[in-house]
Amino acid sequence: MSHTLGIRQAQKQKTRQALLDAALGLLEEQSLSSLGLREVTRAVGVAPTAFYRHFRSIADLGVALVDEALGSLHPMVRTTVSATRGIDERITRAVELIERHVATHPAHVRFIARERHGGVQPVREAVQAQLARFTDEVKTEVAKDPEAAGWSDEDLLMLAQLYVDQMLITSSLFLDALEESQEERERVAQVATRQLRLISIGRRHWLD
Amino acid sequence: MSHTLGIRQAQKQKTRQALLDAALGLLEEQSLSSLGLREVTRAVGVAPTAFYRHFRSIADLGVALVDEALGSLHPMVRTTVSATRGIDERITRAVELIERHVATHPAHVRFIARERHGGVQPVREAVQAQLARFTDEVKTEVAKDPEAAGWSDEDLLMLAQLYVDQMLITSSLFLDALEESQEERERVAQVATRQLRLISIGRRHWLD
DNA sequence: TCATCCAGTTAACAACTGTTCTCCGGAATT
DNA sequence: AATTCCGGAGAACAGTTGTTAACTGGATGA
Numbered sequence: 001m002s003h004t005l006g007i008r009q010a011q012k013q014k015t016r017q018a019l020l021d022a023a024l025g026l027l028e029e030q031s032l033s034s035l036g037l038r039e040v041t042r043a044v045g046v047a048p049t050a051f052y053r054h055f056r057s058i059a060d061l062g063v064a065l066v067d068e069a070l071g072s073l074h075p076m077v078r079t080t081v082s083a084t085r086g087i088d089e090r091i092t093r094a095v096e097l098i099e100r101h102v103a104t105h106p107a108h109v110r111f112i113a114r115e116r117h118g119g120v121q122p123v124r125e126a127v128q129a130q131l132a133r134f135t136d137e138v139k140t141e142v143a144k145d146p147e148a149a150g151w152s153d154e155d156l157l158m159l160a161q162l163y164v165d166q167m168l169i170t171s172s173l174f175l176d177a178l179e180e181s182q183e184e185r186e187r188v189a190q191v192a193t194r195q196l197r198l199i200s201i202g203r204r205h206w207l208d
Numbered sequence: 209m210s211h212t213l214g215i216r217q218a219q220k221q222k223t224r225q226a227l228l229d230a231a232l233g234l235l236e237e238q239s240l241s242s243l244g245l246r247e248v249t250r251a252v253g254v255a256p257t258a259f260y261r262h263f264r265s266i267a268d269l270g271v272a273l274v275d276e277a278l279g280s281l282h283p284m285v286r287t288t289v290s291a292t293r294g295i296d297e298r299i300t301r302a303v304e305l306i307e308r309h310v311a312t313h314p315a316h317v318r319f320i321a322r323e324r325h326g327g328v329q330p331v332r333e334a335v336q337a338q339l340a341r342f343t344d345e346v347k348t349e350v351a352k353d354p355e356a357a358g359w360s361d362e363d364l365l366m367l368a369q370l371y372v373d374q375m376l377i378t379s380s381l382f383l384d385a386l387e388e389s390q391e392e393r394e395r396v397a398q399v400a401t402r403q404l405r406l407i408s409i410g411r412r413h414w415l416d
Numbered sequence: 417t418c419a420t421c422c423a424g425t426t427a428a429c430a431a432c433t434g435t436t437c438t439c440c441g442g443a444a445t446t
Numbered sequence: 447a448a449t450t451c452c453g454g455a456g457a458a459c460a461g462t463t464g465t466t467a468a469c470t471g472g473a474t475g476a
Binding site: 216219220223254255256257261262 | 451452453454455456
């Protein structure tokens with residue numbers, strides 16, 4: 001299935017990726033709505049007009065960045081939330097997985113946290129759409145758990161939302177703790193673990 | 209105590225407030241890091257150079273906006289979270305209060321949601337500082353509840369954080385629902401209520 | 417081999433930005 | 447009544463921005 005594309009399209013994708021990478025780097029200390037087209041091309045080393053060969057606008061590039069940051073994350077969610085193993089082990093594993101992902105993709109995490117409520121509408125909508133997909137996936141996974149017997153659809157949805165938001169909050173906290181000490185990171189992990197545990201307990205007694 | 213200030217300082221505060229209001233309006237469709245000094249003064253109707261009489265920079269104005277948006281909110285928190293009345297009534301009242309606040313101060317809520325993780329460091333830090341104050345207030349209020357007997361300091365903190373984050377998430381959802389139907393707003397209220405109820409249940413069985 | 421395609425370049429455009437310095441006129445102080 | 451103070455205006459600065467048009471040269475396909 002892997003179609004070997006000509007040296008022409010290969011070069012094009014290469015500079016396209018360079019534009020995305022440069023933009024992501026510049027966005028560590030500003031928001032998308034203040035990112036300039038020339039700023040990005042200058043960082044890559046191409047002419048400003050070359051930008052238009054790949055994106056219609058900065059907002060367009062932003063949407064592409066959203067897909068890059070969240071698109072490849074879906075398989076991870078399924079395997080993590082699924083009801084294998086014990087509860088405590090699952091929680092520990094989930095927190096570890098978040099910490100590792102933040103450590104390996106800090107710029108992506110920062111970008112999503114920043115632009116989720118940012119000033120560029122199409123990007124905001126792209127983030128919301130991806131998060132809605134996540135929520136739905138978590139919901140169907142949660143529904144499989146025997147503990148969810150007798151739960152209404154609305155109850156499942158509110159729990160899934162709670163989990164997704166919790167994941168984002170924890171990611172952001174890990175991100176802030178990245179530049180600090182190892183103890184700080186452990187404290188974040190501890191708090192996140194306890195919060196997930198409390199949610200677990202609430203979940204267990206929901207139908208009382 | 210109300211010191212009647214001269215007509216000179218009164219005028220100054222008036223234009224200062226006009227700058228803040230204009231900035232807040234412009235920030236509904238962009239982020240602070242892309243807000244221009246001239247843009248703000250133009251909206252107010254004063255010369256660009258007049259800006260420097262009130263703020264050192266746009267970031268400085270942003271910090272002032274954070275204080276305006278969150279500073280006057282502390283008394284509300286205390287009275288809402290405090291352990292008077294029954295649990296369900298308290299939850300309903302809290303959600304109502306959030307909904308009303310978002311409806312009356314949408315621009316402020318949007319600003320905080322946007323700049324909490326935004327591209328301007330001093331503003332980000334100002335938001336974090338105010339939220340830390342909130343968390344601490346919620347924590348001391350939660351600690352007063354008889355249900356919190358035997359809770360460690362770390363447990364109290366993680367619960368307070370959970371409440372504060374939940375408040376922010378709910379605010380943001382209400383904000384999005386403002387431009388939509390009344391049913392949408394009721395659905396947000398319903399989800400938020402259920403989530404708070406689940407947290408309550410988890411809290412009750414925490415020490416099992 | 418030759419014509420076509422197309423990613424990237426060059427040059428130029430009007431419009432905009434933050435910041436400095438100098439000045440004005442009315443309020444505040446003596 | 448005379449003087450100081452100070453919020454705001456005006457003009458000018460070098461530098462930046464997004465977008466257009468026409469062009470170049472190497473890959474592509476007939």
